[in-house]
Amino acid sequence: MVKNQFVAKNNRGQITVEAVLILVLFVAIGTVAARTLNDMNAAASLVQNPWRLLSGMIESGVWREQAAAAQLHPNLKVNRRLSLTGELEPASGGP
Amino acid sequence: MKLIKNQNGLLLFDFIFALMLIMALSTVLLAVSFTLSVTEAVQYIAFSTSRAYYGSHRTPQEQLAAAEAKFEVLRERPSFRKLINNDWFDLTPAYGNFADDYGVGPEEGKNLNGVKILMTAKVLSFSVPLLGKSGEENDFQANVTSYIGREPTFSECRQVQGSRGNAIQGLQGGFSSLPGFQYINIGDNGC
Numbered sequence: 094m095v096k097n098q099f100v101a102k103n104n105r106g107q108i109t110v111e112a113v114l115i116l117v118l119f120v121a122i123g124t125v126a127a128r129t130l131n132d133m134n135a136a137a138s139l140v141q142n143p144w145r146l147l148s149g150m151i152e153s154g155v156w157r158e159q160a161a162a163a164q165l166h167p168n169l170k171v172n173r174r175l176s177l178t179g180e181l182e183p184a185s186g187g188p
Numbered sequence: 189m190k191l192i193k194n195q196n197g198l199l200l201f202d203f204i205f206a207l208m209l210i211m212a213l214s215t216v217l218l219a220v221s222f223t224l225s226v227t228e229a230v231q232y233i234a235f236s237t238s239r240a241y242y243g244s245h246r247t248p249q250e251q252l253a254a255a256e257a258k259f260e261v262l263r264e265r266p267s268f269r270k271l272i273n274n275d276w277f278d279l280t281p282a283y284g285n286f287a288d289d290y291g292v293g294p295e296e297g298k299n300l301n302g303v304k305i306l307m308t309a310k311v312l313s314f315s316v317p318l319l320g321k322s323g324e325e326n327d328f329q330a331n332v333t334s335y336i337g338r339e340p341t342f343s344e345c346r347q348v349q350g351s352r353g354n355a356i357q358g359l360q361g362g363f364s365s366l367p368g369f370q371y372i373n374i375g376d377n378g379c
Contacts, residue, residue, distance in 0.1 A: 136319035
């Protein structure tokens with residue numbers, strides 16, 4: 094029987110190594126997540142997409158993009174004085 | 189073996205990541221909420237300016253001057269000045285008939301007289317950690333409108349009435365042939 098002379102009897106420091114590994118893992122996950130969010134233009138999606146509809150609502154009172162909403166502006170239709178019609182379909186006439 | 193019993197810092201990185209994400213999302217929400225609040229204020233300015241533009245005057249130029257003066261007065265009011273006159277918002281007013289902007293003719297566009305304020309929400313153009321840049325300043329524009337019309341002015345009414353008088357004089361009626369016939373324009377406030 095060969096005597097193993099390289100058995101590490103001193104385990105001190107192992108937890109430190111593991112802590113470093115976990116930290117590296119966290120850093121890696123964080124970096125990937127941050128990069129993914131940046132690549133997705135997350136801020137632009139959060140603000141620009143809603144703003145397209147908001148600009149239509151602000152100008153014409155209709156939840157559509159600005160150009161489409163402008164065609165439904167209440168003042169374009171003599172018989173339309175509320176924005177409710179615009180949320181359904183363009184007013185095609187009056188009562 | 190000596191174990192590490194203090195694990196307080198183990199989740200520090202997670203905490204920092206979550207904190208940054210929450211702060212970024214909070215910034216987005218606050219910016220959008222603030223923009224919508226200011227939009228309400230600008231809608232009031234547009235309506236009030238349109239009221240000033242609506243009222244009759246001696247000439248259309250004076251109507252325009254009244255609207256411009258009203259807009260400036262409102263913009264410089266302390267309550268609005270802090271909201272609007274900063275680097276967060278930009279207001280560009282325009283006055284008149286906007287039928288061309290909506291691609292309609294004069295008949296369909298007769299109800300499009302008033303005030304249109306181009307609001308640029310520069311506050312929505314920001315860059316936050318993790319989430320990136322939200323967009324350029326010009327990406328966040330909206331027209332705040334108030335089309336309540338415009339009354340005819342004294343000069344316009346005089347012009348119309350004058351043309352009407354000439355037309356009456358041109359008729360082959362008995363009155364035109366009377367000696368000393370003269371058309372006198374009597375108008376109340378021009379019309």
